Amino acid sequence: MLTRSPADTLKRGRLDPDALIEPFDIPSGANLIAAVSGGSDSLALLDLLHAASRKRNWRIHVATVDHGLRSESATEAQTVGERAAWLGLPHRVLRWEGPKPSTGIQAAARAARYQLLKNHADEIGSDFILTGHTQDDQIETVRMREVRGNGRGLAGMAPATLLDGRVWLLRPLLETGRHDLRLWLNARQIDWIDDPSNSDPRFERVRVRKAQEYDKGHILRLRAQAEKKRIALGIAAAQIVRNLAAQPSPGLLSLAAEAFAFGDAGLYAFRALIACAGGQEHLPDPSRSDALWRKLEAGPIRASLGGAVIERRKAMIWLHRETRHIAGIAAHRDKVFDGRFRLKSSLPGTIVANGAAARPTSSRANELPPRLVSGAMAAQPALRGESGRLVRLDEERFEPLVPPFARILLAFDTSLAQALAGLFGARKFPSPPYAGRKDRLA
């Protein structure tokens, strides 16, 4: 359905494309992907981006994901294509192929969407994907989390998120209301598509939207406070990682017990280390992490959480990947092994965990607890060649990733991400393009 409210057509939107895009510091000449579904928010994004791009010499690539979930989706993608052509921009439809889950379809569609957009960015050599998330989306997100009542995630969506340590997902409209975007579109006589799933009460977001009135100003204040706290926590955790954490042998991490003295920041650093050691995209469950942290503080124990083995001995906490669930991958260039390593070049065979064949190599390793050194070594990558023989893989062959920051995080945690990258000898993260972030720290 195409929507335009005639009463609004003559009102001019109050938006300044330059001011919206400026804080992101996107370099001149950059290749950008505009993720456009055909709804008002992303069509407005496209139009504003196009207006801002003239001075900056950006190449905008428009991408629409066809999830194949509604019969109209292909036509809608085509409509976006027409708009892109009108602006003289290339457009690509990215199809979500294959089986679809019967439950959690929205989450699966979102994950597939980001993966497809990320693949497209890799393909065209783009470092930036821009989406049309608005302040209304932000308020709803924070409100949903407030209703859940566990106090988590109240900082909402970040203006910039780094995907796989390379591509920035940018949300330049996070502080702009949908109403203003629609006024802009009306003034420019641009029609948009209304997605019926936006009013389907099966989805939590829709129920929150329709539930009793809530004070949006309160939600925005709640979010601003939570964001400040998040950034401060990330900075404190980064200090802890820099001063108290190390990787003394391949895949083996240590955290000095002094970290217990730093309260929430110590626990946050610990959770980030678990996610890195375990090769997980998400930080481990907060309550389980908290319970384990307290046990570790009380004395020596060995446990596993988030795919990592964790052990306290004397004044040190040790962490390494648990070998049990590591899946092998075809040894192709740029493939990611176990969420932890990216292969630098293709090799004949499969990449698997070193397993029992692991032997510590460095002399330094002799000073460390041998069981932990070999446990960590066992989870490092090895090549199973065509003959079936297992060969330890030279560290030059792969690049370490810092997993939790690969997908979910954020401008909030840049300093922590940099500290972890340093610990792993991983490539430093590009500094966040969102310069405005600095002001928020004040």
Ligand SMILES: Nc1ncnc2c1ncn2[C@@H]1O[C@H](COP(=O)(O)OP(=O)(O)OP(=O)(O)O)[C@@H](O)[C@H]1O
């Ligand atoms: N089918 C699509 N094709 C391209 N981009 C899309 C598509 N659907 C959503 N987007 C992008 O994502 C933005 C947010 O869309 P929407 O709020 O519907 O998604 P969401 O499921 O809430 O996403 P998120 O998980 O990122 O919050 C849109 O403004 C648009 O930029």
